[in-house]
Amino acid sequence: MIIGYDAKRAFCNHSGLGNYSRMLIDGVAHGDMSSSLLLYTPKIKQIYYNYFQAVDNVSVVLPEKIWHLVPAIWRTFGDYRHMKKNNVQIFHGLSHELPYCLPKGVKKVVSIHDLIVFRYPYYFSKLDSFIYQHKQKHACKVADMIVAISEQTKQDLIDILKIPENRIKVIYQSVDSIFWNWIKNTDKQTSIAQVRQKYKLPQRYILCVGTVEKRKNQDNIIKAMTQLPTDVALVVVGRHRGDYIDTLKNTIRKNNLTYRVYFLPNIAFEDFPALYAAATASVYVSYFEGFGIPILESMCCDTPVLTANVSSMPEVGGDAVLYTAPNDVDAIASQLNKILSDEDIRQQMICLGQQQRSRFTPEIIAEQILEVYRTLLV
Secondary structure (H helix, E strand, O other): OEEEEEOHHHHHOOOOHHHHHHHHHHHHHHHOOOOEEEEEOOOOOHHHOOOOOOOOOEEEEOOOHHHHHOHHHHHHHHOHHHHHHOOOOEEEEOOOOOOOOOOOOOEEEEEEOOOHHHHOHHHOOHHHHHHHHHHHHHHHHHOOEEEEOOHHHHHHHHHHOOOOHHHEEEOOOOOOHHHHHHHHOOOHHHHHHHHHHHHOOOOOEEEEEOOEOHHHOHHHHHHHHHHOOOOOEEEEEOOEOOOHHHHHHHHHHHOOOOOOEEEEOOOOHHHHHHHHHHOOEEEEOOOOOOOOHHHHHHHHOOOOEEEEOOOOHHHHHOOOOEEEOOOOHHHHHHHHHHHHHOHHHHHHHHHHHHHHHHHHOHHHHHHHHHHHHHHHHO
8 A cells, every 4th residue: 555644743743643644654654564665754853853764665855946945735636736746545644634636546544633613713813723724624514534533522423523433443642652662661660760869840730731721620639728738739731722721720729729730841751651650640521522532541550540531531541540620629639639649540540551551552542443454444
């Protein structure tokens, strides 16, 4: 097979869609070495310049001639000739969109992670909301197969965009290889000690990873801290979006939590596994998610998780995590106290997490994606 990818996120995004893109491309490349993968990207950030260099069946395609002056247009229209010349058989848009101009006969696949821009358009500017909605509608209309990363996303595609069920395939995502490598790490304690020192981490803390925005619900987590032991801190990791950070700082001041809540917006990616592993617990009680990557990342690091009992999060956590309603501060506090106070519960959650995470390995995901490709080419 000759497979083209919209690989912008793989080369430009550090988290979320970037991790998904790199995981999938790497998995497919190693899962079928006889296939050729062409990665179309308008640019490459320095950190990812040699990311796929060691993979023989992967080639990177950048804009040529004057196209580099208009990379957004090239991404949408300009790679047509290259795909036709190189006989691309399948093109996979990894992040909600597909080019508007593809050679005749090319089978089209798009990964849809969530429909948050339709559910919560007020989280975006009016222009961004319009653009993102338009791109998702177009991709879902023209795709031969839509890959939904959860049953929740599949149901949203059916309910919101009226996509026929037979055009949707649920294939869960995995996490970056750095987390699977952590499982095999034989010197975890050294890495944990180094990360503790590097970021001046408190001895006992709960970790909350995710963009600092209203949907992620950090405010209720901070409020729940007033009901937890005073020697437990909260470490919030993620970039800030909008003025929600001001709401959080106000909650912290009102509840005298200044010295118990730490914001770390600039963690080096290679430090994430140790950051999770050093935490007593992880909390992710978002109001809505297409998947919930921090849940799986936590399980890979043997960190017990409290998450929300809504949208896709129970699909990821299964029986291995504790749940709460995201708007119930008392319930959040109660469930966290269970993890903090009962070592038997902690160990049971760790064991169950080791079983649950095995459902999401890159090898399993890659094989399911390859099966989609093969079916389309029959």
